[in-house]
Amino acid sequence: MDKIHSLRQVAAIKHSLFEQGxxxxxxxxxxxxxxxxxxxxxxxxxxxxxxxxxxxITNLDQTLERNPLDFNKLDTIMHQFKGSSSSIGAKKVxxxxxxxxEYCRARxxxxxxxxxxxxxKEYATLRKKLETYFQMARQAGPKETAFRPK
Amino acid sequence: MDNGCFxxxxxxxxxxxxxxxxxxxPTWLKILEKMLKKCNYEVTTCCxxxxxxxxxxxxxxxxxxxxxxxxxxxxxxxKLLEHVGLxxxxxxxxxxxxxxxxxxxxxxQHGACDYLLKPIRMKELRxxxxxxxxxxxxxxxxxxxxxxxxxMMRNGSELSDEGNLFAVEDVTSTKKRKDADNKHDDKExxxxxxxxxxxxxxxxxxxxxFVKAVNQxxxxxxxxxxxxxxxxxxxxxxxxxxxxxxxxxxxxxxIQKENxxxxxxxGMKHSDFPSKDLGSFGFQNPVNKQQNDVSTDSYNYSDGxxxxxxxxxxxxxxxxxxxxxxxIAKKGRPLTGNVSDSNMRESSRVGLNQTFAQSExxxxxxxxxxxxxYSWTEVPPMQLKEEHKSLVHxxxxxxxxxxxxxxxxIQVDQSQSVASxxxxxxxxxxxxxxxxxxxxxxxxxxxxxxxxxxxxGNAVDTFPIQPGSLVMNAQSLEPISTTNSGLKTHGYNNLSxxxxxxxxxxxxxxxxxxASAPLDEDLHFQWLQGECYNMNFGLQNIGxxxxxxPGLIPEAPIHLYDSGDYSVIDQGLFIx
Numbered sequence: 001m002d003k004i005h006s007l008r009q010v011a012a013i014k015h016s017l018f019e020q021g022x023x024x025x026x027x028x029x030x031x032x033x034x035x036x037x038x039x040x041x042x043x044x045x046x047x048x049x050x051x052x053x054x055x056x057i058t059n060l061d062q063t064l065e066r067n068p069l070d071f072n073k074l075d076t077i078m079h080q081f082k083g084s085s086s087s088i089g090a091k092k093v094x095x096x097x098x099x100x101x102e103y104c105r106a107r108x109x110x111x112x113x114x115x116x117x118x119x120x121k122e123y124a125t126l127r128k129k130l131e132t133y134f135q136m137a138r139q140a141g142p143k144e145t146a147f148r149p150k
Numbered sequence: 151m152d153n154g155c156f157x158x159x160x161x162x163x164x165x166x167x168x169x170x171x172x173x174x175x176p177t178w179l180k181i182l183e184k185m186l187k188k189c190n191y192e193v194t195t196c197c198x199x200x201x202x203x204x205x206x207x208x209x210x211x212x213x214x215x216x217x218x219x220x221x222x223x224x225x226x227x228x229k230l231l232e233h234v235g236l237x238x239x240x241x242x243x244x245x246x247x248x249x250x251x252x253x254x255x256x257x258x259q260h261g262a263c264d265y266l267l268k269p270i271r272m273k274e275l276r277x278x279x280x281x282x283x284x285x286x287x288x289x290x291x292x293x294x295x296x297x298x299x300x301x302m303m304r305n306g307s308e309l310s311d312e313g314n315l316f317a318v319e320d321v322t323s324t325k326k327r328k329d330a331d332n333k334h335d336d337k338e339x340x341x342x343x344x345x346x347x348x349x350x351x352x353x354x355x356x357x358x359x360f361v362k363a364v365n366q367x368x369x370x371x372x373x374x375x376x377x378x379x380x381x382x383x384x385x386x387x388x389x390x391x392x393x394x395x396x397x398x399x400x401x402x403x404x405i406q407k408e409n410x411x412x413x414x415x416x417g418m419k420h421s422d423f424p425s426k427d428l429g430s431f432g433f434q435n436p437v438n439k440q441q442n443d444v445s446t447d448s449y450n451y452s453d454g455x456x457x458x459x460x461x462x463x464x465x466x467x468x469x470x471x472x473x474x475x476x477x478i479a480k481k482g483r484p485l486t487g488n489v490s491d492s493n494m495r496e497s498s499r500v501g502l503n504q505t506f507a508q509s510e511x512x513x514x515x516x517x518x519x520x521x522x523x524y525s526w527t528e529v530p531p532m533q534l535k536e537e538h539k540s541l542v543h544x545x546x547x548x549x550x551x552x553x554x555x556x557x558x559x560i561q562v563d564q565s566q567s568v569a570s571x572x573x574x575x576x577x578x579x580x581x582x583x584x585x586x587x588x589x590x591x592x593x594x595x596x597x598x599x600x601x602x603x604x605x606x607g608n609a610v611d612t613f614p615i616q617p618g619s620l621v622m623n624a625q626s627l628e629p630i631s632t633t634n635s636g637l638k639t640h641g642y643n644n645l646s647x648x649x650x651x652x653x654x655x656x657x658x659x660x661x662x663x664x665a666s667a668p669l670d671e672d673l674h675f676q677w678l679q680g681e682c683y684n685m686n687f688g689l690q691n692i693g694x695x696x697x698x699x700p701g702l703i704p705e706a707p708i709h710l711y712d713s714g715d716y717s718v719i720d721q722g723l724f725i726x
Contacts, residue, residue: 025269029271041184048180052175076221079247083178083247084177086247086268087269
């Protein structure tokens with residue numbers, strides 16, 4: 001059946017997101033919060049995250065262009081970004097944030113830039129995957145039960 | 151209505167718990183809101199710390215607990231924490247994605263009742279009601295102590311009360327004294343129905359209703375029956391109200407006396423203090439120790455080297471008493487710590503002044519280099535009282551030392567007394583962030599050390615050491631030091647003010663909790679602390695190393711603070 005097939009696909013996407021380490025337990029927490037009162041809670045949260053993180057990325061880009069680098073500021077912004085990413089369980093992105101902050105503390109400008117590029121890549125990938133996921137989920141229709149990875 | 155140790159308006163507690171969430175991250179704000187709603191809590195969200203403070207101030211009784219992020223753009227989460235703790239005495243939970251031990255420790259020092267790491271699970275939020283519950287129980291107990299304290303006050307004279315004060319204070323603060331404990335035991339909060347005489351526990355809420363009723367009727371026209379009617383608490387009897395009213399009256403008289411005394415005693419008795427101070431100071435210290443188990447060793451200045459006239463002042467007894475009274479009376483809060491009352495402030499102020507005054511006269515300038523062994527952080531949150539005393543004394547001495555620091559605004563939110571240290575009259579009950587006018591002094595100081603010595607007298611005024619702020623140390627040590635790093639109290643080093651400052655700080659620290667005045671961003675006190683303490687105290691962030699410049703110290707016999715031993719104080723610095 002189409003619906004079942006779609007649901008399976010959705011589940012598969014989600015499963016892979018977890019398997020590949022893009023998402024962690026926090027995402028499941030969000031799903032558990034979703035209820036009749038907030039049927040699209042997870043997507044709303046993720047949308048909020050996109051907005052906030054875009055702003056922070058722009059900020060980081062600008063700050064990284066300065067010369068000399070203001071490591072404290074970079075660290076602060078990244079701290080915010082990390083916090084934000086933790087809200088949806090963006091695991092890989094978070095890991096990259098941690099690495100970036102370490103470079104900041106070591107005052108390693110090159111390391112920061114590299115790490116930032118990597119982080120942006122992870123972020124872009126996650127975003128794409130999530131968009132696909134939500135799209136499929138919408139197409140598949142309301143799920144009766146929450147699929148749990150693993 | 152709950153007849154237990156606290157009045158819980160909601161029968162289905164913890165459902166309906168009123169939570170205020172503060173976080174600049176909109177994503178988390180939304181998630182937390184949803185999670186808390188799922189726990190059946192009443193949630194209010196806020197993305198700005200200032201806005202949150204306004205909300206809290208507008209509706210003093212509108213929230214049960216505050217959850218706040220540590221890193222916020224407009225205000226440091228720790229500052230917010232302090233403010234809330236001081237002004238509203240609500241339990242505050244900190245959150246952060248950063249779980250480093252040092253951060254968590256800082257949170258706890260500033261008074262957070264819990265520190266959550268993001269990502270936060272819902273199950274962690276489910277149990278936050280325990281912090282509210284715990285606080286209520288403590289408050290009820292504090293109230294009890296307050297009442298027992300009050301009776302002690304009534305029974306003895308001021309002087310004799312001094313001992314009692316300590317005792318009571320200790321009791322309230324540490325609950326270690328047997329007597330106090332006994333009283334506490336009587337009222338086992340958890341078992342409301344067990345008390346044989348069905349004693350009423352005057353919880354904060356209940357007392358506030360009482361005060362409201364009294365104010366409404368008009369203090370002069372007040373009578374137990376009228377109050378009872380207005381309060382509209384069904385289970386309360388006229389006799390309960392009558393006895394409470396009696397205590398309240400005495401308490402008010404006491405406060406009044408304190409105030410009077412304070413205004414007149416700012417400059418007082420330092421002279422005789424020296425010898426006595428030690429004793430008194432020592433006295434205080436022990437008390438402090440009790441209270442906090444802090445390494446009061448560092449306070450050994452009371453050993454005699456530091457002749458802080460701490461206890462000498464009667465006022466300080468009064469202060470102590472009042473302080474404790476205040477604290478208890480107002481909110482039944484534990485003395486240590488959040489002196490949210492203005493009263494507290496006053497008392498603390500007085501006390502501080504006294505100590506300052508003392509120190510000035512007697513001791514040499516405390517050398518900033520004094521090895522702070524006081525690990526400020528460890529300083530036990532002494533009851534404010536202690537501080538008051540020392541502060542008071544110091545005040546005088548401070549006058550001599552022009553504390554120059556640019557910011558002398560040690561905001562004395564709570565410790566107006568601090569501000570008013572030098573100017574007794576300025577001691578007011580309200581929370582006036584006393585910007586210690588020491589500014590001019592300080593600047594002088596900075597420039598001219600010797601002259602600064604002379605101006606110590608004035609300095610005290612400006613010694614913006616708010617008992618509260620000083621006290622903060624236990625929790626706010628950090629903020630204080632950090633904020634004031636900018637203070638430049640060069641001259642400070644040499645002055646006894648430094649020592650005073652230290653003493654002050656110490657006192658404050660001791661009483662820290664009690665005195666934790668709402669720290670404002672410009673807690674200038676820090677500078678004081680920073681100066682002196684930075685060097686020695688384990689204050690972290692006291693970043694004023696540059697300030698401390700031994701070379702700056704003028705002829706003042708400075709001193710070196712030995713590690714934690716203010717013996718230098720006696721060396722001489724007799725400023726003035």
